[in-house]
Amino acid sequence: MEENSPDKAFRDMKVLKQSQSIIVSGESGAGKTESTKYILRYLCESWGTGAGPIEQRILEANPVLEAFGNAKTTRNNNSSRFGKFIEIHFSDKCAVVGGHISHYLLEKSRICLQSPEERNYHIFYQLCAGAPDSIRNKLKLGNPDEFQYLKNGCTRYFASSATDTNVPADRKSRAHRQKGPLKDPLLEDGRDFATTDKALHHLGIKEEDRFAIYSAVAAVLHLGNIIFEERPDDSRGGSQVAASSEPTVKLVSALLGLDPDDLKHALVSRVMQATKGGVKGTVIMVPLKVYEASNARDALAKAIYSRLFDYIVNRINKSIPFQSSSYYIGVLDIAGFEYFTVNSFEQFCINYCNEKLQQFFNERLLREEQHLYEKEGLGVSKIPYVDNQDCIDLIEYKNTGIFTLLDEESKLPKPSHTHFTSVVHGQHSSHFRLDLPRKSKLRDHREIRDDEGFMIRHFAGAVCYQTAKFIEKNNDALHGSLEGLILESENKFIRSLFGNGGDTGPKGKLTFISVGNKFKTQLSELMEKLRSTGTNFIRCIKPNIKMVDHQFEGGIILSQLQCSGMTSVLQLMQEGFPSRAPFSDLYAMYKQYLPPQLARLDPRMFCKALFKALGLNDNDFKFGLTKVFFRPGKFAEFDQIMKSDPENLKILVAKVKFWLIKSRWRKVMWGALSVIKRKCQRLLPD
Ligand SMILES: Nc1ncnc2c1ncn2[C@@H]1O[C@H](COP(=O)(O)OP(=O)(O)OP(=O)(O)O)[C@@H](O)[C@H]1O
Numbered sequence: 299m300e301e302n303s304p305d306k307a308f309r310d311m312k313v314l315k316q317s318q319s320i321i322v323s324g325e326s327g328a329g330k331t332e333s334t335k336y337i338l339r340y341l342c343e344s345w346g347t348g349a350g351p352i353e354q355r356i357l358e359a360n361p362v363l364e365a366f367g368n369a370k371t372t373r374n375n376n377s378s379r380f381g382k383f384i385e386i387h388f389s390d391k392c393a394v395v396g397g398h399i400s401h402y403l404l405e406k407s408r409i410c411l412q413s414p415e416e417r418n419y420h421i422f423y424q425l426c427a428g429a430p431d432s433i434r435n436k437l438k439l440g441n442p443d444e445f446q447y448l449k450n451g452c453t454r455y456f457a458s459s460a461t462d463t464n465v466p467a468d469r470k471s472r473a474h475r476q477k478g479p480l481k482d483p484l485l486e487d488g489r490d491f492a493t494t495d496k497a498l499h500h501l502g503i504k505e506e507d508r509f510a511i512y513s514a515v516a517a518v519l520h521l522g523n524i525i526f527e528e529r530p531d532d533s534r535g536g537s538q539v540a541a542s543s544e545p546t547v548k549l550v551s552a553l554l555g556l557d558p559d560d561l562k563h564a565l566v567s568r569v570m571q572a573t574k575g576g577v578k579g580t581v582i583m584v585p586l587k588v589y590e591a592s593n594a595r596d597a598l599a600k601a602i603y604s605r606l607f608d609y610i611v612n613r614i615n616k617s618i619p620f621q622s623s624s625y626y627i628g629v630l631d632i633a634g635f636e637y638f639t640v641n642s643f644e645q646f647c648i649n650y651c652n653e654k655l656q657q658f659f660n661e662r663l664l665r666e667e668q669h670l671y672e673k674e675g676l677g678v679s680k681i682p683y684v685d686n687q688d689c690i691d692l693i694e695y696k697n698t699g700i701f702t703l704l705d706e707e708s709k710l711p712k713p714s715h716t717h718f719t720s721v722v723h724g725q726h727s728s729h730f731r732l733d734l735p736r737k738s739k740l741r742d743h744r745e746i747r748d749d750e751g752f753m754i755r756h757f758a759g760a761v762c763y764q765t766a767k768f769i770e771k772n773n774d775a776l777h778g779s780l781e782g783l784i785l786e787s788e789n790k791f792i793r794s795l796f797g798n799g800g801d802t803g804p805k806g807k808l809t810f811i812s813v814g815n816k817f818k819t820q821l822s823e824l825m826e827k828l829r830s831t832g833t834n835f836i837r838c839i840k841p842n843i844k845m846v847d848h849q850f851e852g853g854i855i856l857s858q859l860q861c862s863g864m865t866s867v868l869q870l871m872q873e874g875f876p877s878r879a880p881f882s883d884l885y886a887m888y889k890q891y892l893p894p895q896l897a898r899l900d901p902r903m904f905c906k907a908l909f910k911a912l913g914l915n916d917n918d919f920k921f922g923l924t925k926v927f928f929r930p931g932k933f934a935e936f937d938q939i940m941k942s943d944p945e946n947l948k949i950l951v952a953k954v955k956f957w958l959i960k961s962r963w964r965k966v967m968w969g970a971l972s973v974i975k976r977k978c979q980r981l982l983p984d
Pocket residue numbers: 324325326327328329330331332333374375376377378379484632633634838
């Protein structure tokens with residue numbers, strides 16, 4: 299991490315009177331979130347009123363966001379599974395006045411299923427391990443083995459050897475009892491519940507609402523335990539809730555404020571409005587097969603949890619309000635480029651986002667820089683970089699982009715991922731960025747059928763996407779019966795989670811709400827914001843994949859630098875002039891150090907005189923039309939000389955004067971010589 303980025307952003311905001319953004323990027327586990335926390339702490343503690351209530355709340359937001367939005371993955375014990383843009387707002391005096399958080403793409407699939415070494419969101423384990431008995435008993439929480447939504451992943455808690463004994467044995471899973479706790483210096487589920495609870499309290503969330511939040515989390519867990527079986531009397535393959543799940547249905551209904559029979563009914567059937575035959579608009583109930591009912595249950599769990607996450611972010615925002623602000627510094631912490639053996643809709647969205655951010659990075663650091671060199675006539679040779687606009691168009695273009703094709707497929711009466719995939723290939727058969735999976739260099743990917751996936755050549759490498767779940771994951775709508783049911787919940791809190799979401803639309807009417815489209819819109823708003831601010835980039839580099847300290851693996855570090863475009867930037871910095879200042883700024887900065895007869899010079903002459911007098915090496919700087927440009931590190935050297943002790947300054951002034959006299963003398967000499975030369979030419983016979 300560049301050491302002074304937040305400080306630079308703050309100084310730029312103050313001097314240039316312009317809002318700033320800091321884009322923190324890097325792959326999972328590289329340190330984006332930790333860096334973001336340092337930045338926020340630095341800004342709040344340096345420029346807040348000694349971390350007063352507002353600043354404190356901005357900082358308190360972190361444990362809450364992490365509890366509900368972070369999870370253990372194979373690459374990071376505390377991986378943020380959502381993106382965020384945190385704005386710290388400042389008054390015209392540059393003091394912190396408030397903040398705002400926007401969040402993007404919470405990973406929903408994790409709520410219902412995790413791979414064996416990974417976990418669900420931390421809050422589930424915090425509740426099971428650390429909530430007091432009074433809460434756990436009311437919410438009927440046991441150990442992670444008791445829940446379908448936890449038991450397929452890693453069920454161990456985080457704790458140290460010393461603190462592991464604080465958690466009673468009956469709260470621990472079998473794997474935990476056998477293998478002991480997971481270890482991480484920053485995480486401890488038993489203790490972290492209290493931290494989350496305290497942070498929620500500090501954000502102004504009362505005990506009653508905190509309990510409502512925990513009840514919603516518990517409802518999600520119990521919901522996952524409802525299982526379905528085929529109805530023996532139904533020839534159409536309909537399903538019913540298994541008898542063994544009856545108590546769970548009762549419990550979930552109580553937690554969600556629903557009638558158990560209504561819940562059962564809504565889970566195993568779907569309302570449809572007839573569009574033909576009979577009376578148009580007649581509502582008919584379609585029975586769901588076992589796998590469809592299970593999907594409906596999972597969709598409900600994901601909807602509750604993601605709405606809960608929206609609610610929590612909203613509450614955080616309410617706790618850090620600001621009436622008016624003059625500027626802000628926004629910090630973007632969003633997942634970096636991802637590629638796995640199986641890549642689905644989540645990777646597609648995040649890689650699309652990274653294409654946009656990379657384009658922005660190229661624009662700001664490579665294109666604009668080189669354009670400036672050209673405009674100022676510096677004659678620096680061109681550094682090539684790849685323009686990825688074609689890849690962005692392939693994904694987001696209005697009529698034929700992959701997002702649009704996916705939305706169109708979803709609106710068909712019988713959407714199918716194979717049809718969608720074929721349309722993508724058909725539409726872009728000769729696109730350089732798109733190819734069939736069998737063209738992949740990886741064997742696993744070559745085995746994907748032509749109509750089940752596509753490969754995109756991203757700026758950071760080719761990725762094969764499997765389209766099997768694209769249609770389902772791109773749809774945020776609950777099916778009609780569930781939506782209608784939940785909107786009529788007797789639990790005010792649950793109703794409020796769903797009630798005023800602009801996304802839901804009229805009750806039970808919408809069958810499709812596009813996730814891709816929402817993300818595209820959010821991202822374009824974010825890009826607009828970034829473009830209107832001064833930008834600072836922090837590139838986090840992961841030193842090794844083992845999650846251990848002080849171990850640097852050259853190969854993986856180099857590939858991260860290449861993927862993020864850093865090698866091109868470094869080349870540009872090496873051959874270019876990364877620091878620069880307009881003549882007038884330098885003049886204004888240093889004239890106070892120099893005597894009046896020098897301060898009277900025009901800014902360009904002043905700078906020339908200064909540089910010559912200092913005896914700076916001609917290779918270390920270049921004079922453009924309006925600015926002077928410095929080689930890396932040379933501006934700092936120059937600044938140090940200028941601000942050094944008075945004795946040194948006296949010598950310097952004498953040198954400047956001497957240079958000026960010499961150059962004026964030379965000018966006069968040249969003038970006189972030219973006159974003499976011309977006169978001589980006239981006097982001499984042809
Ligand atoms: N500056 C740091 N000092 C000490 N440890 C750090 C630092 N930055 C990161 N780490 C360690 O690396 C882990 C991963 O960092 P972090 O969660 O910030 O990664 P990330 O890039 O945000 O990953 P993800 O995209 O998965 O959220 C941290 O939990 C911590 O153990």
